[in-house]
Amino acid sequence: MLRLVRRRLGSAALSLLLLTTIAFVLSHLTPGGPAYSILGPGAKPDAVAAINHEFGLDLPLWRQYLRWLWALAHLHLGSSYLSNQPVGTLLVSYEKNTILLQLVSLTASLAIALGLGMIHGVYHARGAGRIIGAIELGLYALPSFFVGTLLILWLSMGLGWFPAGGLEDLRLDHQTFGAALSHLALPATTITLLTVPVLSRYFAQSVHEELGRDYVRSAAARGASPLRILFGDVLRNALRPLVTILGLSLPTIFAGGIVTETVFSYPGLGWLLWQSAIGQDYPVLIGIVLVIGVLTVLGNLLADLVNGLLDPRVSYA
Amino acid sequence: MRDGVAARLLSRRSLPRGALLGGLLLAVLILALCFALPLVWTADPYALNPVSPLAHPSARFPLGTDEIGRDNLARVLDAGRATLLVAIPGAVITFLAGLIYGLSSGLAPRWADAVLMRLLDAVLALPGLVVLIFFAAILRLSTPSLILLLGLISWPPLARLVRNETRAVRDRDYVQASRQMGAGLFHVATTHLLRVMAPVLAVNFTFLVGDMVLVLSALSFLGLGVQPPQTSWGGLLESALQLVALDPWWLILPPGLLIFASLLSASLIGQGLLARQGGGR
Numbered sequence: 001m002l003r004l005v006r007r008r009l010g011s012a013a014l015s016l017l018l019l020t021t022i023a024f025v026l027s028h029l030t031p032g033g034p035a036y037s038i039l040g041p042g043a044k045p046d047a048v049a050a051i052n053h054e055f056g057l058d059l060p061l062w063r064q065y066l067r068w069l070w071a072l073a074h075l076h077l078g079s080s081y082l083s084n085q086p087v088g089t090l091l092v093s094y095e096k097n098t099i100l101l102q103l104v105s106l107t108a109s110l111a112i113a114l115g116l117g118m119i120h121g122v123y124h125a126r127g128a129g130r131i132i133g134a135i136e137l138g139l140y141a142l143p144s145f146f147v148g149t150l151l152i153l154w155l156s157m158g159l160g161w162f163p164a165g166g167l168e169d170l171r172l173d174h175q176t177f178g179a180a181l182s183h184l185a186l187p188a189t190t191i192t193l194l195t196v197p198v199l200s201r202y203f204a205q206s207v208h209e210e211l212g213r214d215y216v217r218s219a220a221a222r223g224a225s226p227l228r229i230l231f232g233d234v235l236r237n238a239l240r241p242l243v244t245i246l247g248l249s250l251p252t253i254f255a256g257g258i259v260t261e262t263v264f265s266y267p268g269l270g271w272l273l274w275q276s277a278i279g280q281d282y283p284v285l286i287g288i289v290l291v292i293g294v295l296t297v298l299g300n301l302l303a304d305l306v307n308g309l310l311d312p313r314v315s316y317a
Numbered sequence: 318m319r320d321g322v323a324a325r326l327l328s329r330r331s332l333p334r335g336a337l338l339g340g341l342l343l344a345v346l347i348l349a350l351c352f353a354l355p356l357v358w359t360a361d362p363y364a365l366n367p368v369s370p371l372a373h374p375s376a377r378f379p380l381g382t383d384e385i386g387r388d389n390l391a392r393v394l395d396a397g398r399a400t401l402l403v404a405i406p407g408a409v410i411t412f413l414a415g416l417i418y419g420l421s422s423g424l425a426p427r428w429a430d431a432v433l434m435r436l437l438d439a440v441l442a443l444p445g446l447v448v449l450i451f452f453a454a455i456l457r458l459s460t461p462s463l464i465l466l467l468g469l470i471s472w473p474p475l476a477r478l479v480r481n482e483t484r485a486v487r488d489r490d491y492v493q494a495s496r497q498m499g500a501g502l503f504h505v506a507t508t509h510l511l512r513v514m515a516p517v518l519a520v521n522f523t524f525l526v527g528d529m530v531l532v533l534s535a536l537s538f539l540g541l542g543v544q545p546p547q548t549s550w551g552g553l554l555e556s557a558l559q560l561v562a563l564d565p566w567w568l569i570l571p572p573g574l575l576i577f578a579s580l581l582s583a584s585l586i587g588q589g590l591l592a593r594q595g596g597g598r
Binding site: 014015016140143145146149150157215276278280292293 | 446447551564580584
C-alpha cells in the first residue's frame, strides 16, 4: 500500500513539475504578457517596463525560474497579474464555491444514478432497461455548454425562475441561503444531467454482473426473497466499482465544471481558470493547474485505497 | 475524454436495435450537411444583411440570421466544416501517436517499457481539458497548431490500451514462432499485432472522433479554440449565449443539435461495433 502511494505521488510530482516548467518557459517567451493585459495594447514602453520590473519579469529567464521554484517550494504561488491578490487566497475563495457546487451535483447525481442504474441492471433486456439505456445514451452525448445554454434560454429567460449568471460578486458569506441556492440550481442541474448517465451505466453493469453470480443463485435456492438478495447482497457488492469510478471521475467532474461554471459565470475554480486563461494571468493559471493536478492524483489514490478496504482481495502490486 | 473505454461497455441487449446502422446514417447525414449542402445553399456566411438582423427562420433565411444579419444556415454549415476539419485530423494524430507509443512500449525491453509507462502516468495525471486550456491560453492557436495540440494531448489512454494488448499478444505461440523464423519487430507489429487489435482500434477511433468534436467545441465555446472570423459550432453557441436575453432559439438549437448529433453518432457507431465484437453481454 505504501509502495502504491509513493509511486502515485512520485509520478504526480514529476508530471506537475514537467507541466509547470513547460508552462513557465512558454508563458515567459510569448510576446504580450501581463503588462499589455493590464495596460491595453497601446501601452507606453516605460509603463510596460515598470510593470515588468515590478513582477520581476526583466530578470534573465533562468533566474526567474529559480525564484519561482524557490517560492513554490514555500507554497508561495505569487500574485495575480490582474487583481494583484495572492494566488493562494484567490484559489481558496473560488475553490469553496466549486466544492459546494460539486457536492450538491454529486449528491443529486448519485441519488438518481443509483435508482436508474438499479432498474437498468435488473431489467436490462426488458422494456424499462431499454428505455433507461436509450436515455443514458442520449444524455451521454449532450455537451455541457449546450445544456447550460438551453437551461438559461428556457428556465431563466423564458420562465424567469432562476438567475442566469451575472453573479460575479457571489461570495457565499454575503448571500442569503435562498439566493445562493437559486444561483446553484442551474449549474448543478447541468452537471447532474451529465454525470447521471456515466454513473448509472456503470452501476447497471455491475448490478447485472452481480446478479449472474453463484451466491445469488444459492441464496435464491435457499429461499431468500428477491428483494432481500437485491438490497442485502447485490447492492453492497455492486457499489464497489462505483467507488473506483467516483475517484477516477473526480477530475472529470472537475473538468466538466470548467465549461459549466463559465456558462453561468459561477465564481468557482473552473471559471477562474477560464478568466486567467483569457487574461493571460499566468501565476493564477499555473496555480490552478497545480491544484487540479494534486486533486486528480489524490482522487485516484483515494479510490484505490477505499477499494482496497472494501475488497481485501485487491492487491497493490 | 469524459472517461475510459470501459464506461461505454453497455450490455448488448440494452443497446437499441440498429445502433450501428443508425450511427452510420447519422454520420453520413452530418457529413452531407457540412460538405455537400454548401454546394446547393451558396449564401455567403460572412455577408452582412443590415436590413434584417436577428430575423426569425423564413424561406429566405431557413435558420434565420444573427445579430448583424448574416445567414445562419450558411454559418452553421461553414462552422461544421471548420469543426470537423480540425476534429477529424486531431483524432487521426491522437490515434497514430497512441498507437506508435503503445506499440513501442509494448515491444520494448522491460526497463524501457517501465520508463515509457512512468512517463505516461505523468501525462495522465492531469485532465486533458485543463491542459488544453492551459496551452491554448499561452500559445494563441492557429488552425494547424490547434489540430496538433488536440492530437498531442489526448493520446495517453489509447497508448496504454495498445501497450497492454501488445504485452498480452507478444508472447503467444504464433508470434514467437514468427520471431523464431526471423521476423523483425516491425513485421510482427504490422502483421500480427495490428490484425489482432484492429477491432479494438476501430472502436477507439470512433470514440476519439466524438471526443475531439466535444473538446474542440468546448474550447471554442470558451473562446480559446477556433478563432474568429472563422466560426465553429462551439463559437456559434457562445455568441448566441451573449444574445440569450433576445430569445434567439434559432441561433442556439442548430449548432447545439449538430454537436449532439455528432457525439451521438460516434457513440452509437462505437458501441454498435463493440456489441458486434461480443464486447458487451
